[in-house]
Amino acid sequence: NAGVTQTPKFQVLKTGQSMTLQCAQDMNHEYMSWYRQDPGMGLRLIHYSVGAGITDQGEVPNGYNVSRSTTEDFPLRLLSAAPSQTSVYFCASSRFPSTDTQYFGPGTRLTVL
Amino acid sequence: AQSVTQLGSHVSVSEGALVLLRCNYSSSVPPYLFWYVQYPNQGLQLLLKYTTGATLVKGINGFEAEFKKSETSFHLTKPSAHMSDAAEYFCAVLKRGSGGSNYKLTFGKGTLLTVNP
Numbered sequence: 001n002a003g004v005t006q007t008p009k010f011q012v013l014k015t016g017q018s019m020t021l022q023c024a025q026d027m028n029h030e031y032m033s034w035y036r037q038d039p040g041m042g043l044r045l046i047h048y049s050v051g052a053g054i055t056d057q058g059e060v061p062n063g064y065n066v067s068r069s070t071t072e073d074f075p076l077r078l079l080s081a082a083p084s085q086t087s088v089y090f091c092a093s094s095r096f097p098s099t100d101t102q103y104f105g106p107g108t109r110l111t112v113l
Numbered sequence: 114a115q116s117v118t119q120l121g122s123h124v125s126v127s128e129g130a131l132v133l134l135r136c137n138y139s140s141s142v143p144p145y146l147f148w149y150v151q152y153p154n155q156g157l158q159l160l161l162k163y164t165t166g167a168t169l170v171k172g173i174n175g176f177e178a179e180f181k182k183s184e185t186s187f188h189l190t191k192p193s194a195h196m197s198d199a200a201e202y203f204c205a206v207l208k209r210g211s212g213g214s215n216y217k218l219t220f221g222k223g224t225l226l227t228v229n230p
Contacts, residue, residue: 004156033217040122042203042222043157058217090156102218104156 001026004105006091012111013081021076021108023091031094032074033102036060036087043090049074081112117206119221127229132176132191134224136204139185145207146187147218148178152200160202163187174198199228 007022025032033048035058045058049068063085065077074093078085088109092102120135138144145164149157161172168180174197178189187204204221 035220040222042220044220045217048217059219092157101159101162102157104158106156107154 003027004091004093004103006089006105006108008108009106010109012113013078014113015082017081019078019081021078021089021091021110023074023076023105024072025074025091025093025103026072027093027103028071029093029095029103030071031100031102032068033058033092034064034066034074034076035090035092036085037090037107038087046076046089078110083112086110086112117204117219117221119202119204119224121224122222123225123227125227125229126194128196129193132189132194132198132226134189134202134204134226136178136187136189136221137185138187138204138206140206146178146180147205147207148172148176148187148189149203149205149220150200151203151223157203160189194226194228196228196230199226201225 004025030051034046035043037043044060046060046064047066049055052068052071055066055068068074088107090107091105094100094102116139118137147162148160150160151157160176161170163170163180171177176191178187180187201223203223205218208217208219
């Protein structure tokens with residue numbers, strides 16, 4: 001199993017550009033989530049999904065969209081990038097309910113100029 | 114509301130010394146508690162978790178944590194630090210989301226552990 005994979009590993013955007021961060025898992029996990037990690041802030045939940053077709057907002061959803069058309073994939077879209085979205089983004093998955101271990105991807109480091 | 118406080122953003126110990134990383138939580142219901150570790154330039158890995166049952170939880174790499182309800186704490190310890198333990202450690206509490214069936218992990222801000230030779 002590859003586990004949780006994320007692409008790209010690094011990305012530089014200009015303010016106003018849009019892009020999609022990809023996340024895929026091959027463990028047949030129902031629960032998937034996106035976090036952003038900023039220095040001194042820990043990890044903050046952006047969006048999560050409890051299964052295909054079902055998503056919900058986390059702590060910091062503004063400026064991000066998600067959809068879940070398959071169990072395997074959970075892309076994160078930045079509609080109009082802003083410098084405040086410069087961060088490291090992690091995708092995670094687990095069996096549902098999520099008292100189970102969450103498995104994290106390696107992260108995407110995003111810089112918005 | 115549930116939240117997590119990690120005391121000390123940076124802890125430094127000597128190799129072979131005791132490691133103690135502190136975590137306090139606030140929760141209106143019995144919590145599920147987790148410790149994750151992040152090595153440089155990597156994602157997070159689960160060290161250990163408390164859901165129900167025995168309050169002393171053993172994890173990987175010789176770490177353990179004790180759930181103390183009276184102190185609302187879940188401190189992480191290891192008797193003897195190794196150089197390879199240098200990493201950032203995150204405490205997390207499981208939070209029930211809207212609708213009653215969704216769960217979200219709320220993370221503390223992290224504690225960076227350095228181990229000196």
